[in-house]
Amino acid sequence: MNLTLHVWRQTGPDTNGTMERYEARDVSPDMSFLEMLDVVNEGLVEAGQMPIAFDHDCREGICGSCGMMINGVAHGPSKGTATCQLHMRTFEDGASVYIEPWRSRAFPVIKDLVVNRGALDRIIAAGGFISAQTGGAQDANNIPVAKQDSDDAMDAAACIGCGACVAACPNGSASLFTAAKISHLGALPQGQPERNRRAQRMVLQMDSEGFGHCTLYGECQEACPKEISIDTIARMNRDFVGSTVAAREEKALGGTG
Amino acid sequence: MELRSKIPSGPLEKKWDKHRFEMKLVNPANKRKHTVIVVGSGLAGGAAAATLSELGYNVKCFCFQDSPRRAHSIAAQGGINAAKNYQNDGDSIFRLFYDTIKGGDFRAREGNVYRLAQTSVNIIDQCVAQGVPFAREYGGLLANRSFGGAQVSRTFYARGQTGQQLLLGAYQALEKEVSKGGVTMYPRTEMLDVVIVNGRARGIVVRDMVSGAIETHLADAVILGTGGYGNVFFLSTNAKGSNATAIWRAYKRGAAFANPCFTQIHPTCIPVAGEHQSKLTLMSESLRNDGRVWVPKRKEDCAKAPNAIPEADRDYYLERKYPSFGNLSPRDIASRAAKEVCDEGRGVGPGGRGVYLDFGDAIKRVGVDKIAERYGNLFEMYQRITDENPYEVPMRIYPAVHYTMGGLWVDYNLMSTIPGLHVTGEANFSDHGANRLGASALMQGLADGYFIVPLTIGDYIGSTKLEPVAADHPDVQATEAAVRDRVNKLLAVKGTRTVTSFHRELGRTMWEYCGMARSAEGLRKALEIIPKLRDEFWRDVRIPGTGAELNQSLEHAGRVADFFELAELMCLDALHREESCGGHFRVEHQTPDGEALRDDEHFTYVAAWEFAGEGKPPVLNKEPLVFENVALSQRSYK
Numbered sequence: 001m002n003l004t005l006h007v008w009r010q011t012g013p014d015t016n017g018t019m020e021r022y023e024a025r026d027v028s029p030d031m032s033f034l035e036m037l038d039v040v041n042e043g044l045v046e047a048g049q050m051p052i053a054f055d056h057d058c059r060e061g062i063c064g065s066c067g068m069m070i071n072g073v074a075h076g077p078s079k080g081t082a083t084c085q086l087h088m089r090t091f092e093d094g095a096s097v098y099i100e101p102w103r104s105r106a107f108p109v110i111k112d113l114v115v116n117r118g119a120l121d122r123i124i125a126a127g128g129f130i131s132a133q134t135g136g137a138q139d140a141n142n143i144p145v146a147k148q149d150s151d152d153a154m155d156a157a158a159c160i161g162c163g164a165c166v167a168a169c170p171n172g173s174a175s176l177f178t179a180a181k182i183s184h185l186g187a188l189p190q191g192q193p194e195r196n197r198r199a200q201r202m203v204l205q206m207d208s209e210g211f212g213h214c215t216l217y218g219e220c221q222e223a224c225p226k227e228i229s230i231d232t233i234a235r236m237n238r239d240f241v242g243s244t245v246a247a248r249e250e251k252a253l254g255g256t257g
Numbered sequence: 258m259e260l261r262s263k264i265p266s267g268p269l270e271k272k273w274d275k276h277r278f279e280m281k282l283v284n285p286a287n288k289r290k291h292t293v294i295v296v297g298s299g300l301a302g303g304a305a306a307a308t309l310s311e312l313g314y315n316v317k318c319f320c321f322q323d324s325p326r327r328a329h330s331i332a333a334q335g336g337i338n339a340a341k342n343y344q345n346d347g348d349s350i351f352r353l354f355y356d357t358i359k360g361g362d363f364r365a366r367e368g369n370v371y372r373l374a375q376t377s378v379n380i381i382d383q384c385v386a387q388g389v390p391f392a393r394e395y396g397g398l399l400a401n402r403s404f405g406g407a408q409v410s411r412t413f414y415a416r417g418q419t420g421q422q423l424l425l426g427a428y429q430a431l432e433k434e435v436s437k438g439g440v441t442m443y444p445r446t447e448m449l450d451v452v453i454v455n456g457r458a459r460g461i462v463v464r465d466m467v468s469g470a471i472e473t474h475l476a477d478a479v480i481l482g483t484g485g486y487g488n489v490f491f492l493s494t495n496a497k498g499s500n501a502t503a504i505w506r507a508y509k510r511g512a513a514f515a516n517p518c519f520t521q522i523h524p525t526c527i528p529v530a531g532e533h534q535s536k537l538t539l540m541s542e543s544l545r546n547d548g549r550v551w552v553p554k555r556k557e558d559c560a561k562a563p564n565a566i567p568e569a570d571r572d573y574y575l576e577r578k579y580p581s582f583g584n585l586s587p588r589d590i591a592s593r594a595a596k597e598v599c600d601e602g603r604g605v606g607p608g609g610r611g612v613y614l615d616f617g618d619a620i621k622r623v624g625v626d627k628i629a630e631r632y633g634n635l636f637e638m639y640q641r642i643t644d645e646n647p648y649e650v651p652m653r654i655y656p657a658v659h660y661t662m663g664g665l666w667v668d669y670n671l672m673s674t675i676p677g678l679h680v681t682g683e684a685n686f687s688d689h690g691a692n693r694l695g696a697s698a699l700m701q702g703l704a705d706g707y708f709i710v711p712l713t714i715g716d717y718i719g720s721t722k723l724e725p726v727a728a729d730h731p732d733v734q735a736t737e738a739a740v741r742d743r744v745n746k747l748l749a750v751k752g753t754r755t756v757t758s759f760h761r762e763l764g765r766t767m768w769e770y771c772g773m774a775r776s777a778e779g780l781r782k783a784l785e786i787i788p789k790l791r792d793e794f795w796r797d798v799r800i801p802g803t804g805a806e807l808n809q810s811l812e813h814a815g816r817v818a819d820f821f822e823l824a825e826l827m828c829l830d831a832l833h834r835e836e837s838c839g840g841h842f843r844v845e846h847q848t849p850d851g852e853a854l855r856d857d858e859h860f861t862y863v864a865a866w867e868f869a870g871e872g873k874p875p876v877l878n879k880e881p882l883v884f885e886n887v888a889l890s891q892r893s894y895k
Contacts, residue, residue, distance in 0.1 A: 012806065030530040032642075038535055038757070045755045045810060050801050053809055055323060057496040059536045060638065062421055063327040078641075085641050110467055111807045118444070121324050125436040129429035130388045134308040134707045137379070137386035141343060144397030154390040154415060157422060161326055190388050 001027045001093035005040065007052055008100040010109050017109065019098070029089035033076065034059060034066060036088055053112040061085040061225060064160030067167070068113045069100040074164035074223040082162060082225040102167035106174070106210040117163050119209040120177060126205035127198040128181040130190050149187050156183035158226040168223035171212030176220035178206045179236035180228050186239055196243035203240045258513060258867045260880040263668040264368035269886050270350075273372045276669065280712060281719030288313030291718050292476040294461055296448045296503050298325030300420075300427055300699060301682025302482025304706025307430035310439030312711055317474055318431065319443045319463060321498055321812075326428040329484055329496040330682075330702060333420025334541035334635065336402060336412035337384075337699040339377035344401050348409040350374045355887060357697060360406040360587055361662070361690020362839035362855065363889050364516070364863075366882060368669060369687045376704040381413055383707055387426040391415050404695040405542050406587040406894075412696045417541055417634045423699055427706070447812065448503045449740045451479060451510050451678060454732045457723075458507075458678035462740045466812060469805040471744070473737050477723050478677045478714055481507060482706065485661035485683035487520065489820045489827065490772070491764020493658035494526060494539040500816035501823050504665050504684050512673040513865035513878060515666035515686035517823065518831035521693055521840045522773050523659030524591035527642055528611040537657040538642060540614070541635055542695040545584045547619035547628065548652070550575050550591070552603040552612050559605050563613055563651045574598055582894040589692045589840045589853070590894060592656035596773050597851065599655075606653045615651035656773060660698060662689040662840065663830075666865040666880075670713035671705060674865075676721070679714065681705035686863065691839025744804050747814050752797030756813045759794045763787070763817070763824060771828050776844045780832040784825065791821040826866055826875060833877065836860045848891075857889050 003024040010017030022044075027036050034056050041051035057065040061082040068083055070076035076086045091097065099113065107115040145153075157180070165176035182199055185191035191198070214233055221230045265272040265279070283291065291314055295306040298320040306318040320328060340353040353374040358365060381399070385391065391413050392400040401410040415422035434440040445466040452460035452473060460475035486501035487493035508514045525540045551571045553559050558566050574594055576583040586594070595612050598604065605611045620628055625648060629636070636647045643653070664686040665673045671687070672679050682702040689697065726733065770783035794817070802808045837846040837853035838860070846854045863880040 028531055028533055030644075031533045032535070035533045035535045039533060042755050042757060045799055045801055046753075048799075048801065051810060053807055057322060057327055057498045058329065058332045059497060060332060060538050061641075062418065063322070063329070063331050063496060064324075065322060065327050080637075081641060085638070087641065087644070089644060114807065117323060121326070121432060121435075121442070121444075124326075124429060125432040129433040130386070131433060132383070132386035132388075132430075133311045134304075134383060134430075134711070135379075137382035140341070140381045140385040140391075141398050143385060145393055146397055147393050147395050150390050150393040153388070154422075157390050157415075157425065158418065160421075161324065184390065185388050188388050188390070190386060 001029060001088065001091070003027060003091060003094070004096045006096065006098045009052070009112055011111065013108055013110055027088050029087070031088045032059065032084060033070070033086040033088065034084050053114050055114050056084055059084040062160060064162040067102055067162045067164055069103065069167060071098050074102070074168040075225055080225055080227045082160070102163050104166045104172040106172065107163060107166065119211070120161050120163060120174065122209065123174065123178055123202055123205045124181065127194070127201035128185070130185055131194060132190070143189055145188060153184050153187040156180045156187065156228060156232050159228055160226060162225060164223045164225060165220035166211065168219040169212065170217055170219065171215060173214045174206050174209070174211040175214035175233050175236065176224060176228060176230065178202050179232035182236045182239055183232040186235065195239060196246045199236065199239035199243045200247065203236065258674060258876070258878045260513070260666065260865055260878055261668060262366065262880060263670060264366065265669065269367060269371045272368050273375060277712060280716035283715045283719045285313055289315055291315065292317065293714060294319070294474060294476040294479045295482060296461060296480065297328065297482035297484060298428070298431065299328030299330035299482060299484060299682065300424060300702030301684070301706045302480065303328065303424065303427040303431050304703055305480055305482060305681055305710050306440055307427060307434050308707050308711040309714065310434035316434070316440045317443065317476065318440055319446045319448055321445065321447045321466065323444050325431055325442060325444065326425065328424060329499050330424045330699070331421045332496060333699050334417045334539065335543035336404060336414035336419045336696040337380065337423060338404065338411050338696040339381045339413060339700065340374050340411060341378055341381060343399060344410045346409045348411050352409065353377060353411065356407050357688070357694060358690070358887055359892060360694040361692055362853065362892055363690065363857070363861070363884065364838055364882065365688055365690030367884060367886055372709070373688050373701060373704050376708045377700050379708060380700060380703045384423060384426050387430060389415060389422045389426045402543055403546055403585060405545065405585045405591070406694040414543065417632065420699055423703065449815065450506045450736050452733050452736045453510055453675060454726050454730055457676045459726045460733065462737050464744070467807050469803070469808065471737060471741055473728065473733055475726050475728065475733070477718055478679065480679045480681060480710060480714070481665070481684050482681040483684045485664065486823055487658045487661050489763070489824050490658040490767045491761050492529065492534060492537050492768070494523060494537050497536060500819070502816050502819045504680070505819040505823055507665060507673065507675065507678060509868050510675060511868065512675045512678060513666040513867050514663070514826060515863050515865045516663035516830065517827045517866065518771070518834060518841050519662035519691050519839065520658060521588060521660040521662060522592040522656045524588055524595055524656050525614060525654045526657035527639065528606055528653055528655040530607065538638065539657070539659060540639060540652065540654060542588065544614060544632060544635060547631065548584065548614040548616050549573055549618060550584055550612055550614055552598045552605060556602045559603060559609065563605070572598070572603070579894045586894045587692060587694060592773060593842060595656055611653040611655045613651035614654045616647060617651070620648065660693055662686065662691060662693055666863065670716060671710050672713065672717065677717065679710055681710050691841055744811070744815070747798070747811065747818065748800055748804055750795060750798050750800070752799050754797050754799060756798060756800065756810055756817055759790065759798060760813070760817045760820070762790060763820060766790070767824055771831055774842050774844050775831050777832060780828045783828045784832070787821060787825050787828065794818065794821060829875070830864055830866065834860060834864065855891070
């Protein structure tokens with residue numbers, strides 16, 4: 001099959017980008033989308049041009065490195081699929097494909113399709129963990145966890161941190177990402193001691209990074225390659241509000257001792 | 258070169274305790290005065306960085322990905338072993354130790370492996386405390402599954418995403434330490450050399466992959482948790498970025514490279530679909546718990562639809578050849594058996610390079626829902642790639658390069674032959690011998706990262722006088738200059754061929770001559786082809802752009818340049834090891850029924866290769882392996 005690509009090219013963070021047109025010839029329907037780009041890039045290098053820069057690593061949909069807007073849709077047309085797992089059989093022969101980087105103020109473009117997603121790491125650093133210093137743990141089976149809770153935690157923990165939720169959101173909100181971590185840890189008994197603090201700190205960090213607010217468009221859930229549910233956002237909101245109240249109570253009770 | 262393994266004396270089960278007591282400690286108030294560099298943020302690097310920071314050290318952690326959460330540990334699917342014996346099925350620390358030694362075909366150190374088995378139980382405790390959502394039973398206790406090479410259920414898992422969940426545990430611990438200021442994270446930064454001053458590793462030279470700046474970072478000790486080198490084969494289950502540059506640069510600065518030819522070919526991967534293939538996708542070994550492997554008995558049936566081939570015409574060759582382990586035979590054995598039936602012309606799918614992995618019986622036995630619960634995400638992944646539904650049609654699988662047991666030589670303290678340079682996880686050689694058992698890579702990465710290296714680093718720092726090193730020290734300057742020269746040299750070639758085309762050709766050569774079956778003739782041939790191809794690479798590679806920008810061709814070129822050199826060492830090692838053991842199968846050395854034939858009299862040693870200078874053959878050093886607690890036997894899974 002043959003395709004016409006329109007790709008966002010931008011040499012650096014401070015330069016203006018443009019859409020460039022490339023022809024992708026003799027594409028096999030069994031190729032992955034990134035393999036198709038590999039072939040285009042080989043051609044560009046042979047022609048003495050800079051290949052299209054894009055992030056990718058595991059190419060099996062788990063590392064979360066890859067991600068681009070394909071015809072305006074984060075990760076392209078297949079539901080629950082990261083870009084690296086998207087296959088060319090999804091496209092029609094002769095189609096035009098528009099490829100752009102994630103769109104978000106909080107994800108500045110580094111080059112072409114490569115963006116800086118460091119804000120997501122900072123949200124985790126703000127509180128997306130359970131403080132359990134190495135070495136102090138009790139026997140694992142001393143903490144029974146109801147299977148349903150464990151399954152809920154795992155559903156949320158499946159997030160690969162790709163940022164598609166942000167790119168898909170008309171508000172550029174990172175709520176699904178943040179909520180997934182709050183839900184994963186909040187569903188488990190081990191996560192309870194820091195539950196309030198975690199919700200407070202992660203949500204405030206998310207706001208300070210320049211992400212927009214959630215108005216429940218639900219686009220994030222549609223774009224998520226791991227199909228994480230916006231139910232997690234309800235959980236985040238509950239924990240955030242609850243923790244705000246709890247913080248006030250703590251202040252009221254506290255004194256100078 | 259003297260190889261001192263420093264295995265503590267005394268009974269096996271007391272060695273680690275004894276060693277921990279004898280190790281020097283660093284006063285808590287002094288720890289923050291010491292800087293430790295950790296390269297790599299996967300299980301073996303990330304866990305070490307987090308733990309060292311918790312202990313009070315000042316840690317700098319580097320990764321080439323845009324976030325430490327993306328290290329390739331994340332792709333491990335099936336599980337992590339631990340000798341918890343929660344299933345009451347006869348497991349014990351000694352049994353896990355024994356299975357690992359035997360699985361490695363008696364080419365690993367007893368002392369290291371026993372410590373690994375001991376530590377395994379703490380890993381599960383630690384991960385649960387961090388909130389890793391392992392699979393559970395309805396009673397709330399942890400669930401287990403079986404894996405190849407074991408007859409007990411000791412594998413803990415989080416659906417098919419165990420590596421991801423363990424890595425997120427380590428990553429979250431790492432970010433916790435970042436927020437406290439104990440760890441400084443350097444993402445999109447690639448290590449290009451190790452700085453050695455007065456014979457000790459005192460820092461690294463890195464390239465900022467966004468700006469292209471070459472910079473030096475100095476420290477009191479360096480840890481490499483940089484993973485394996487399977488991408489020397491171009492096609493492997495490794496992530497595209499996985500590379501050997503860190504360990505190869507260390508080798509060229511004096512760290513011995515042990516058993517480079519020990520590579521693992523994983524039996525259950527999705528077969529190659531065409532020329533465009535950029536990587537291979539693993540289907541977790543856990544699938545072999547319920548899937549049955551078969552090919553048609555007759556060549557003529559290979560083109561038929563699998564469901565049209567009656568039971569009587571199918572050859573369940575693993576169950577036939579290895580009745581007691583059956584479909585759960587160890588990886589090396591299952592891979593070779595697949596190659597054998599395909600070589601006989603009984604392979605299925607494109608090019609006849611595939612065998613069936615069939616869930617028909619399991620679905621009949623436990624129902625579709627149960628199978629979906631166990632393997633749903635793997636089935637989806639398979640369908641996405643192949644466009645076939647494995648609930649209805651058997652999967653097609655074929656072996657692919659997956660893991661490298663070889664790596665930098667380390668002593669019991671995980672220190673290489675360069676003092677101060679420690680190596681953890683897949684990057685070292687220490688625990689898996691000639692073949693790694695399934696679900697043991699995650700175990701080793703976390704054992705090294707959480708429980709071993711944070712202590713042995715303390716011993717090193719506590720017992721060594723470390724003078725401050727100035728940034729303008731001539732050795733520092735010289736190393737940095739060498740890195741700049743190399744980058745400039747690559748950019749100056751301005752040839753005609755792409756980096757990928759060279760990498761693909763190297764990979765094809767390695768798969769052909771240094772893959773699943775190796776012969777002296779083939780290896781000699783590879784040793785002629787590789788240097789020629791390498792010369793051509795340095796004459797004719799084309800890298801567009803400059804060094805002062807994000808340049809993915811340049812990054813790839815540097816890695817491929819190192820793969821060329823490593824490939825040669827792998828072939829040399831494979832040629833010298835005149836025996837078959839584990840993943841290393843020399844066609845000249847096999848039993849009458851085609852199994853690996855070891856030569857314990859001559860090869861019960863670790864081959865530690867020492868760089869002797871450009872253009873000179875490397876020097877072979879031998880560390881004899883001593884077995885005091887297990888009897889060497891021919892591995893039998895029949």
